[in-house]
Amino acid sequence: MNWNRLCAMARKEMIQIRRDARSIGIVIAMPIVMMFAFGYGVSFDTKHIPVYIYDQEKSQQSQDFLKRFQASIYFNVVKTVESYPELVQAMDAGKCQIGIVVPPDFSRKLRSGRKVSVQAIFDGTDSNSATLGMSYSEAVAQAHSQQLQLDWLRARGQGKVQLPLSVDARTWFNENLESMVTIVPGVVAMVMAVVGTFLTSLTVAREWERGTMEQLISTPVTPLEIMLGKLAPYVVIGLADTSVCAVMGVWFFGVPFRGQIWVFLLSTTLFLTVVLSLGYFFSVVAKSQLAASQISLIATFLPAFLLSGFIYPIDQMPAVVQGITYIVPARYYMAILRNVFLKGSSVATMWQDFLGLALFAALLGLAATRVFRKKLT
Amino acid sequence: MLGRLRQMLIKEFLHVIRDKRARFFLFGPPIIQTLVFGYAATLEIKHVPIAVVDYDNSQVSRDLISRFQASHYFELRQRLSDRRRIPDLIDRNEVTMALQINSGFARDLRKGETAHLQVIVDASNSNTALVGLGYVNQVARAFAQEYRLEALNRQSPAVAASLPEIVLERRPWYNPDMRSQWFFVPGVIGNLVLVIVVTLTAFAVVREREIGTLEQIMVTPIRRTEFILGKTIPFFLIGLLDTALISLAGTLWFRVPLTGSLLVLATGTTCFILCMLGVGLFISTVSATQQQAMMTSFFFIMPAVIFSGFGSPISSMPEFLQQLTYLNPLRYYEVVLRSVYLKGAGFDVLWPQMAAMALIAAIMLTVSVLRFQKSLE
Numbered sequence: 001m002n003w004n005r006l007c008a009m010a011r012k013e014m015i016q017i018r019r020d021a022r023s024i025g026i027v028i029a030m031p032i033v034m035m036f037a038f039g040y041g042v043s044f045d046t047k048h049i050p051v052y053i054y055d056q057e058k059s060q061q062s063q064d065f066l067k068r069f070q071a072s073i074y075f076n077v078v079k080t081v082e083s084y085p086e087l088v089q090a091m092d093a094g095k096c097q098i099g100i101v102v103p104p105d106f107s108r109k110l111r112s113g114r115k116v117s118v119q120a121i122f123d124g125t126d127s128n129s130a131t132l133g134m135s136y137s138e139a140v141a142q143a144h145s146q147q148l149q150l151d152w153l154r155a156r157g158q159g160k161v162q163l164p165l166s167v168d169a170r171t172w173f174n175e176n177l178e179s180m181v182t183i184v185p186g187v188v189a190m191v192m193a194v195v196g197t198f199l200t201s202l203t204v205a206r207e208w209e210r211g212t213m214e215q216l217i218s219t220p221v222t223p224l225e226i227m228l229g230k231l232a233p234y235v236v237i238g239l240a241d242t243s244v245c246a247v248m249g250v251w252f253f254g255v256p257f258r259g260q261i262w263v264f265l266l267s268t269t270l271f272l273t274v275v276l277s278l279g280y281f282f283s284v285v286a287k288s289q290l291a292a293s294q295i296s297l298i299a300t301f302l303p304a305f306l307l308s309g310f311i312y313p314i315d316q317m318p319a320v321v322q323g324i325t326y327i328v329p330a331r332y333y334m335a336i337l338r339n340v341f342l343k344g345s346s347v348a349t350m351w352q353d354f355l356g357l358a359l360f361a362a363l364l365g366l367a368a369t370r371v372f373r374k375k376l377t
Numbered sequence: 378m379l380g381r382l383r384q385m386l387i388k389e390f391l392h393v394i395r396d397k398r399a400r401f402f403l404f405g406p407p408i409i410q411t412l413v414f415g416y417a418a419t420l421e422i423k424h425v426p427i428a429v430v431d432y433d434n435s436q437v438s439r440d441l442i443s444r445f446q447a448s449h450y451f452e453l454r455q456r457l458s459d460r461r462r463i464p465d466l467i468d469r470n471e472v473t474m475a476l477q478i479n480s481g482f483a484r485d486l487r488k489g490e491t492a493h494l495q496v497i498v499d500a501s502n503s504n505t506a507l508v509g510l511g512y513v514n515q516v517a518r519a520f521a522q523e524y525r526l527e528a529l530n531r532q533s534p535a536v537a538a539s540l541p542e543i544v545l546e547r548r549p550w551y552n553p554d555m556r557s558q559w560f561f562v563p564g565v566i567g568n569l570v571l572v573i574v575v576t577l578t579a580f581a582v583v584r585e586r587e588i589g590t591l592e593q594i595m596v597t598p599i600r601r602t603e604f605i606l607g608k609t610i611p612f613f614l615i616g617l618l619d620t621a622l623i624s625l626a627g628t629l630w631f632r633v634p635l636t637g638s639l640l641v642l643a644t645g646t647t648c649f650i651l652c653m654l655g656v657g658l659f660i661s662t663v664s665a666t667q668q669q670a671m672m673t674s675f676f677f678i679m680p681a682v683i684f685s686g687f688g689s690p691i692s693s694m695p696e697f698l699q700q701l702t703y704l705n706p707l708r709y710y711e712v713v714l715r716s717v718y719l720k721g722a723g724f725d726v727l728w729p730q731m732a733a734m735a736l737i738a739a740i741m742l743t744v745s746v747l748r749f750q751k752s753l754e
Contacts, residue, residue, distance in 0.1 A: 131508055173501045312419055
């Protein structure tokens with residue numbers, strides 16, 4: 001390997017990138033657009049769930065009960081309806097996600113010390129929102145029920161009784177349980193997976209398509225030098241892009257960065273090696289820019305989105321799918337980034353993820369050096 | 378006129394059928410994506426790994442712990458004797474939650490005072506944390522309620538026999554088992570139709586322009602409307618075919634019920650595909666090369682999917698972006714898909730969505746066709 005030739009190759013690639021306005025656009029615009037789109041668009045903070053109320057009794061007691069829903073930030077009581085069909089219609093049209101039906105004997109039963117059932121109808125279409133809505137409304141109903149019981153017991157001489165149990169939750173790493181805090185570090189990984197592979201997927205294919213590959217082959221430069229020279233500028237660009245995303249995440253989206261910067265950079269470099277090698281590999285194999293960029297989008301975007309634990313927790317997937325996630329490099333990087341940002345974890349605690357990432361970096365890096373032959377076919 | 382159009386259609390179909398990559402692109406990604414989404418995209422949270430520290434070590438506290446053990450929402454991984462081990466377990470992602478029962482727990486309950494259950498939650502995934510906390514609350518409340526009743530029963534059976542209580546009767550409609558699959562499988566149809574129709578349409582024209590065959594076509598007696606129809610009708614049919622394919626896979630493989638009418642589904646799909654044809658044509662008028670078409674499509678597809686309510690609820694997005702989603706045809710199509718599939722909704726409910734898509738389609742197609750005709754001159 002010759003250092004001069006390598007540098008020349010890298011310089012040529014750098015000039016090519018600089019003069020191609022569109023690829024500069026991709027480099028700058030894509031990460032920023034993706035950060036904004038995902039940062040704002042992917043949110044699971046379920047608040048202000050639209051609620052319809054059908055109060056068949058309209059007594060003081062039933063109103064007191066329903067006021068609890070109005071007071072909670074999780075619900076937004078949109079309308080009070082006067083009939084059951086009206087409620088059904090609203091559910092069908094998606095105007096509300098929860099319908100609370102208070103029975104006509106609500107206060108009579110409570111006054112005589114009996115159990116009363118309040119119907120809570122959920123739109124189960126979006127099962128996740130429905131699950132959250134259920135647990136919030138359950139909490140509201142329980143709180144009211146307990147208060148009634150306390151009043152009841154106190155009125156009957158059990159003066160000392162208190163609420164039986166309180167669950168004191170301490171939420172670590174994300175005190176307010178904001179989904180943005182979860183999503184944003186993951187977006188950085190998503191951006192790198194897509195941009196990294198996409199960028200390099202064009203480098204070799206472009207030379208083939210434009211016929212400049214013949215010129216390159218006739219020079220004394222070796223395949224290894226071609227590869228390293230071609231990838232070097234992208235490593236720099238990739239690191240810059242990741243840093244821009246990370247800074248955006250911290251300053252703009254207000255996500256904490258609790259870890260050490262070198263851990264972040266080390267994992268990023270490893271992951272860049274993976275995605276850049278992968279893109280290079282596709283580029284050499286496909287020999288056409290279009291095919292290469294299509295393959296790389298399909299091969300990176302979808303797995304990074306679905307199988308990396310970005311949104312959908314891996315441990316909830318079927319066992320076979322969980323097995324598949326181990327061959328998705330983004331999985332390891334995703335875990336590391338989230339830990340570095342939110343938990344400030346050290347390399348020692350994340351050694352398994354680092355090992356996985358390093359393994360893929362070595363494997364794909366090696367594959368990339370082998371795939372390119374200086375031959376005209 | 379019909380003869381020329383037929384020739385054009387035959388040519389376009391041959392293009393698609395003879396191109397190996399295009400053939401794969403038509404049916405490969407739809408099937409793969411449906412499978413991956415169906416299996417991997419789940420936000421259901423079950424078997425949350427937990428650790429417990431029981432400093433009280435009483436009959437009551439053990440009783441409470443066994444409740445958590447019995448629930449399929451939790452999986453008891455570790456019993457700790459020292460709470461100082463919790464941070465390490467959480468850092469290494471071995472448990473998501475830790476329950477801590479302090480000494481005096483049983484005593485407080487017995488005396489009718491409020492007993493405290495400490496819960497430490499790894500909130501780095503906010504959704505898992507929220508859902509998990511909801512489950513903890515459910516289990517703990519049920520336990521406390523029963524405990525109180527039993528205690529009362531011993532003290533004064535008369536009071537215990539009549540105690541007011543509000544029970545929330547939970548009725549998840551449309552998706553009684555709250556399966557994520559039922560939410561994502563119908564939804565993914567929208568994504569795929571969007572990607573396929575937009576990219577195919579955009580590429581079909583740009584390719585001819587890039588290769589230079591567009592000029593050849595222009596010297597034939599074919600009229601512009603015929604050319605545009607010839608370019609769009611095949612993709613319209615392919616879009617319908619793909620929808621049918623995924624619907625079949627969803628019904629036969631994933632057993633998602635199709636409760637609504639096929640006519641409503643087909644009408645919605647037609648409106649949506651028309652929108653996407655408009656978008657695809659538009660992209661082809663602003664792109665000179667396939668590479669540019671690829672980039673432009675990506676910048677349209679990504680935000681369109683994120684801001685459609687496909688993966689995360691629109692109501693959780695910032696207000697300003699919620700307003701913007703009204704411009705997104707996929708937003709309406711997702712509602713149509715899920716409502717027809719799960720709610721069995723008809724035209725009476727879905728006409729606003731259909732009208733919105735038809736309007737967008739009319740505008741997009743007019744603008745694109747006008748631009749397109751100009752670009753052919």
